Amino acid sequence: MKAAVLGYGTIGSGVVEILEQKKELITRETGEEVSVKYVLDLRDFPGDPVEKILVHDFDTILNDPEVGLVVETMGGTGAAYTFVKSALLAGKSACTSNKALVAKYGSELLAIAREKKLNFQFEASVGGGIPIIRPLYSCMTAGNITEITGILNGTTNFMLSKMDLEGRAYEDVLKEAQALGYAERDPSADVEGYDACRKIAILSSIAFGKFVDFEQIETRGITDITKDDMAFARKMGYAIKLLGSCKNVDGKIYASVSPKFLPTGHPLYPVSGVFNAVYVKGDMSGDLMFYGSGAGKLPTASAVVADVVEITRNPGRTVFAGWADETLALSENTGAENQYFVRFNAADQSVEEAAAAAFGAEEITKIDHEPGFALLTAKMTRAEYEEKAAAFSQIAQMIPVQG
């Protein structure tokens, strides 16, 4: 098998490194030598051994009949899409670490692969090094998935963990994440939840078998989470995590990205720092969780190489994967029942009493030397919550509780 790697950035160079370093192991596993014939990048890499196989023009790869597989690690939905689609149309399988590509064009690329008896795989697009997509296809086959909830973004999980453990403010931990290279200078893809949104869209599509459009998923980031929220969460026995989630409740499918109050006993509760984890509930399998490095050069590249191995093992045969080429209608989240954490600015006893009564709260929480109070509402739809909340101008924050 001759492969071409598109993009020689962090992930692409990791893929080249692993395919070289683990050649013997991979040959044993696939029964065939896998080698990288081309690396495509616009840049030059003087002195790097990759120079010998570096090309700047995708057509060299497209027109070489020896290349059976393109490995896309460029990112984005421009050239990445054009190249992967032309490769598939030209009879070459493809794999990618690019969540944006899969979330936007996955249905089309999967359909071409199926029609051509090729494979289009994307294990690394969600959860970095964590095996999650292939286990959903090959292991969770005996029943229906009723819920997937994941900590899908390491940067924001790192930030929230720091805020929690060290009592620091959002802006402060953001600066640290940027200094460490975890967050970009423009951090919006992470902190606004856009990255997690594409990932839960992919997982939802797999879980429910139809395309879930990421643009339909209600997405809220972590930019309004404060030290006060963290302090109340800790006192009330919860962690605040940014969760991507999809659920089947009596045939209605809900999906969202939002910071959530996560109770101590939940399997995702202890997942901190840059780690990712995906919690999966099946009607037959019960509760499962997959945990690991959600990013990083070698973990992510190792997930890409696992796709290379799987594709090499299955010539002329489309491995079961993907979803039907039909868009799933998500239900409005305002209709989903939940508990909510609500924090109030005022600490006036009449407000406390009115709030407790209105939201059916069992208790009011206060913190010494802090103004305001907080409560957990009874279970209610978000529409109901919003109706009640309209009467309280003192509400400073609302965060749903993970059910």
Added chain:
Amino acid sequence: MKAAVLGYGTIGSGVVEILEQKKELITRETGEEVSVKYVLDLRDFPGDPVEKILVHDFDTILNDPEVGLVVETMGGTGAAYTFVKSALLAGKSACTSNKALVAKYGSELLAIAREKKLNFQFEASVGGGIPIIRPLYSCMTAGNITEITGILNGTTNFMLSKMDLEGRAYEDVLKEAQALGYAERDPSADVEGYDACRKIAILSSIAFGKFVDFEQIETRGITDITKDDMAFARKMGYAIKLLGSCKNVDGKIYASVSPKFLPTGHPLYPVSGVFNAVYVKGDMSGDLMFYGSGAGKLPTASAVVADVVEITRNPGRTVFAGWADETLALSENTGAENQYFVRFNAADQSVEEAAAAAFGAEEITKIDHEPGFALLTAKMTRAEYEEKAAAFSQIAQMIPVQG
């Protein structure tokens, strides 16, 4: 695909139930209807719908050319072995939930399957409903596995969690586990570690690619764990868990089943109650963990059915799995470096000082109103530990620390 289910106990009846209830889903996933043509059991089940397909004689199944797959859920290594082997020799694929069968005869059965272009699969033999074996084969293919450590037995994890959280004694929680049906009347398979031993033998064979003989794995159960050990562990920031573990340390392979001191930050630390979890360290993937229900009718049966699906998807083709038909030589655990928790009966200052000095302990831990003291040793081989320990008749307990 016509299957025969061998054994109509908890797991076998779960398999029949899922294959019936999820027929439509499974047909969609495999492109073929999977139906159960026979169930083999020595018992009769008057009134149960299984009656119509119940047989008492395995030859009916063996001699029916329509049966392409036997699903073994009987347990043991007697008839289960004979039946699975004859099925494979007769050209029928097989899957099993039976860890004892796989740990003892896996190499032989895998070799027959490979030779006949059939499949022999055993996802449910380790970790119940947790997808672990197939992810190791299909996802962890880009690098070498350097360690697998698992909470592989739900009964003992339930017992240790109870002892920890409720401060109760071993005998007391064992009675509760028996009353709840988690532990057998003769609990030795669980509490002596024999069950975990077979499971870690299977995982080690996969991780290192050669047969690991379970009889070579040093196995210690939880019968000598006391309330005092638990109290010291809690005070020192550890949990005591029964762990099956295998490691590659500079080319030496170690394997063991033992109660261990697990530090707070370890991914396995929060795994409590009847849940199982398997921690996997890869040289490329980094740290991963797979968590879920380690037992239970439907979770375990769903793992068996996932094998049925995988086998149905791959007619005439052996999916990459198993290990080389060669026995791996394990290194002596006495040569492995570790820290050790050591508890002493005496609380005499001269003993404390001598012990701290001998074991290179950084501090001595005591508990109010409890006699004795405890320490964590410096890192040393077990041979070194044993040499030093010989000088202290006051040692009441030693438990290795998970590194």
